[in-house]
Amino acid sequence: MESLKMEEIIIILKNEIxxxxxxxxxxxxxxxxxxxPQYVRPVIEALIHQFKIYHLSAxxxxxxxxxxxxxxxxxxxxxxxxxxxxxILKRDNPQIPSIIDIIPGADFYERxxxxxxxxxxxxxxxxxxxxxxxxxxxxxxxxxxxNEDEQN
Amino acid sequence: xxxxxxxxxPQHPLIKEPISFNIDISGERVLGCDMRLGYVHRGIERLAIxxxxxxxxxxxxxxxxxxxxxxxxxxxxxxxxLLGVEIPERAQYIRALMCxxxxxHSHLLWLGILAKHIGLDTIFMHTWHDREMVLDSxxxxxxxxxxxxxxxxxxxxxxxxxxxQDMLLTMLSELRVQVDKLLEVMDHDGSxxxxxxxxxxxxxxxxxxxxxVGPIAxxxxxxxxxxxxxxxxxxxxxxxxxxxRQDGDAWSRTILRVEEMxxxxxxxxxxxxxxxxxxxxxxxxRKVPPGEVIVRTEAPRGELFYYLRSNGTDMPARLKIRxxxxxxxxxxxxxxxxxxxxxxxxxxxxxxLCIACADR
Amino acid sequence: MIFPGLFFQFTCxxxxxxxxxxxLARFQRRVGPRIIQPLADLIKLFSKEDLLxxxxxxxxxxxxxxxxxxxxxxxxxxxxxxxxYRSSFEGDLIVIIFLLSIPTLAYYLxxxxxxxxxxLLGGGRSLLxxxxxxxxxxxxxxxxxxxxxxxxxxxxxxxxxDFGPFIxxxxxxxxxxxxxxxxKLKRNPLDIPKAKSEVVAGALTEYTGxxxxxxxxxxxxxxxxxxxxxxxxxxxxxxxxxxxxxxxFIIESLLxxxxxxTASAIFARMRIDQLAGMGWRIxxxxxxxxxxxxxxxxV
Numbered sequence: 085m086e087s088l089k090m091e092e093i094i095i096i097l098k099n100e101i102x103x104x105x106x107x108x109x110x111x112x113x114x115x116x117x118x119x120x121p122q123y124v125r126p127v128i129e130a131l132i133h134q135f136k137i138y139h140l141s142a143x144x145x146x147x148x149x150x151x152x153x154x155x156x157x158x159x160x161x162x163x164x165x166x167x168x169x170x171x172i173l174k175r176d177n178p179q180i181p182s183i184i185d186i187i188p189g190a191d192f193y194e195r196x197x198x199x200x201x202x203x204x205x206x207x208x209x210x211x212x213x214x215x216x217x218x219x220x221x222x223x224x225x226x227x228x229x230x231n232e233d234e235q236n
Numbered sequence: 237x238x239x240x241x242x243x244x245x246p247q248h249p250l251i252k253e254p255i256s257f258n259i260d261i262s263g264e265r266v267l268g269c270d271m272r273l274g275y276v277h278r279g280i281e282r283l284a285i286x287x288x289x290x291x292x293x294x295x296x297x298x299x300x301x302x303x304x305x306x307x308x309x310x311x312x313x314x315x316x317x318l319l320g321v322e323i324p325e326r327a328q329y330i331r332a333l334m335c336x337x338x339x340x341h342s343h344l345l346w347l348g349i350l351a352k353h354i355g356l357d358t359i360f361m362h363t364w365h366d367r368e369m370v371l372d373s374x375x376x377x378x379x380x381x382x383x384x385x386x387x388x389x390x391x392x393x394x395x396x397x398x399x400x401q402d403m404l405l406t407m408l409s410e411l412r413v414q415v416d417k418l419l420e421v422m423d424h425d426g427s428x429x430x431x432x433x434x435x436x437x438x439x440x441x442x443x444x445x446x447x448x449v450g451p452i453a454x455x456x457x458x459x460x461x462x463x464x465x466x467x468x469x470x471x472x473x474x475x476x477x478x479x480x481r482q483d484g485d486a487w488s489r490t491i492l493r494v495e496e497m498x499x500x501x502x503x504x505x506x507x508x509x510x511x512x513x514x515x516x517x518x519x520x521x522r523k524v525p526p527g528e529v530i531v532r533t534e535a536p537r538g539e540l541f542y543y544l545r546s547n548g549t550d551m552p553a554r555l556k557i558r559x560x561x562x563x564x565x566x567x568x569x570x571x572x573x574x575x576x577x578x579x580x581x582x583x584x585x586x587x588x589l590c591i592a593c594a595d596r
Numbered sequence: 597m598i599f600p601g602l603f604f605q606f607t608c609x610x611x612x613x614x615x616x617x618x619x620l621a622r623f624q625r626r627v628g629p630r631i632i633q634p635l636a637d638l639i640k641l642f643s644k645e646d647l648l649x650x651x652x653x654x655x656x657x658x659x660x661x662x663x664x665x666x667x668x669x670x671x672x673x674x675x676x677x678x679x680x681y682r683s684s685f686e687g688d689l690i691v692i693i694f695l696l697s698i699p700t701l702a703y704y705l706x707x708x709x710x711x712x713x714x715x716l717l718g719g720g721r722s723l724l725x726x727x728x729x730x731x732x733x734x735x736x737x738x739x740x741x742x743x744x745x746x747x748x749x750x751x752x753x754x755x756x757x758d759f760g761p762f763i764x765x766x767x768x769x770x771x772x773x774x775x776x777x778x779x780k781l782k783r784n785p786l787d788i789p790k791a792k793s794e795v796v797a798g799a800l801t802e803y804t805g806x807x808x809x810x811x812x813x814x815x816x817x818x819x820x821x822x823x824x825x826x827x828x829x830x831x832x833x834x835x836x837x838x839x840x841x842x843x844x845f846i847i848e849s850l851l852x853x854x855x856x857x858t859a860s861a862i863f864a865r866m867r868i869d870q871l872a873g874m875g876w877r878i879x880x881x882x883x884x885x886x887x888x889x890x891x892x893x894x895v
Contacts, residue, residue, distance in 0.1 A: 110527070111528045111529065112317070112529065114530050138447075139447050139460075140447050141447070141532070141539065141558060142543070142556065142558035144543050144554075146545065146553075146556070148553075149547070158543070160530065160541065162532070164465060166466075166532070168530075187445065187447065188566070189445060189447035189448070189563050190447075191566060192563070192565065192566050200281075214274060215274040215277040215596075216274060216277070217274065225279065225282055226281065240713065242713055242714075250794070264868065351864075354864045355784050355785060355791065355863075355864045355865025356864040356865075357784075357861070358623055358624050358861045361626060362624065362625060365625055425864075427785060427866070428864050430864075430866075431865070431867065576867060576869065578794060578867040578869075579867070580794060581791075581794060
């Protein structure tokens, strides 16, 4: 993998999947790719089959207080260097295709993001909550409330 | 034989932290299992954004009791990277020393639990006796046996005096004698091998598909060790061997961890003999400039992943922790199908579950 | 009543438990309990609340340990201690073997009657284990009987006075008998029915209080009587002087207890299929071979 540099990966992905894929370099020592939600699954398939990058470390969900109507998902990969796929979902209806048939290990991560942020992963069997109790009513816990900013 | 379902947990002599399994068995064969986590979920990620960075060290140390120091080490490295400060060399070495001692005591704990579950109480008593030596020396250095509170943002809190150094070196040489004896006993003991050899093998494809990390991956031949691949200082200046085995069954996982213990003892002695002089901390500002950072480090159970985002105030904006037990739990149902009922303790103990880590 | 009855067997059982726990602790770098600890445990158990799950039958659950205790103590009447025995008749070896197996059946019934998944599993496993060790045990115990030409334990004892201890003639039988005894007593490495990590406490999971105390007494008395039986069948009477015979008997008992405790400390628990394989594929053929030699020798 060291032979194929990360910049070349982005060029190949841009040509094959979509021109909207762009570089994000906000995280030091980590190579970020910005992708729209509908292209996340093809990009991950390309990463696994073409570039042999298969180790998914985590799926992070977060909300930026400057844009409260968006939820950002980051898929963190590792193959000797860190590689992350950033994607933005709408807060009103967060949906994204699931990847558990290509990476079975993503099951727990998707379930956690789904119950903490209310994200719906399509094309996967509905499973009971991972960490929250079975009778949890109410908002997904990690979502910021309407008048709440990150500090209070 | 009809199917019956054994509940294991949330309270059971087999597991040391609450997790619930419903294992379906038919006769003496296991058909499958149903798992439920979340009994120890404390919402650490939500709590972390309501506390400032220094208070968070106290919070993060309590994610897990066995690997508490490596959690705070990863967190502190992340915050220091956001601040743009570099801690003195002596502090780096002290952090690494506590990390390696924690790895030793975690593996000794795990070995005792495995031996107890297969009926070899003698090995359980002996390994936990050796573990007391490690915990006592950690208490002499830091004041705590389980949560050490050694790290702070900008360095470490406690120094290692020459007396401590002598005591540690003596303890490590005694421990090395015990670990060598243990390795010899396990190599020659027929009953331990008979219970663990060939049980629940994991193939390399399964490891790649389920993203398993740590000693479980190394026992099947996948050569990943973040101390070598993504070294935090001072691991980039220390030499050590990464141990792998090829078979991937419970026996390989057992022997691999004992050999890793020996490597950790060597590493501790190297660190102690090359401890640089200097300060142990550096003053760090309270407000952290906005930015994001990812820290990956090698906990006793595998790859520990931290994602930290700051927004210019003195409280973090987002903290994401992914502990190495989570993918190991993901592969557990696959391991538990089509084994004997009597092998369930061997498999569950071999995975080295730390449910408090997984639940956060 | 006193000897060799209730008090004597009860006290010997307590001494056995103390010695066993002390030796095990020394293997494990611990100190071990004091000599009155087993008695203190029993007193504590009697003072605890006595519960049973809904759906279990209180009468049967209480009767089972008492019936086992009665059976085991009756067997004690026919087992000589240092040459002294209460009574004997031709064929009492068979009766002893039968009476000492009643606790196993009662253990299984206890598992069934205390409604609970772990109890059922533990009870079932004890029967599975019974089929694997009992046949080698009976074959091994038949050796001395055939060699002595009698099925009465006291008669076997007297015959050994003339010919010498039978262990010299059939050491393999002695080894098989020890393994069978470990299985009968459900000790490590054959404590599969009460493997703490799989079936919590086996058939006795739901037992508390006085009933559990009686089960522990049954286990202890069964253990010490099994040891006495093996000593009588294989070591015989080495001296005519009663005091010397008594001392030798005590020393032999201590050696047997040390043997059993050492085996308990150094092996891991066997799997039930490994036990069944070993029992039928290795132990039974070896036992039959030994029996064949014994028959030849007897002729």
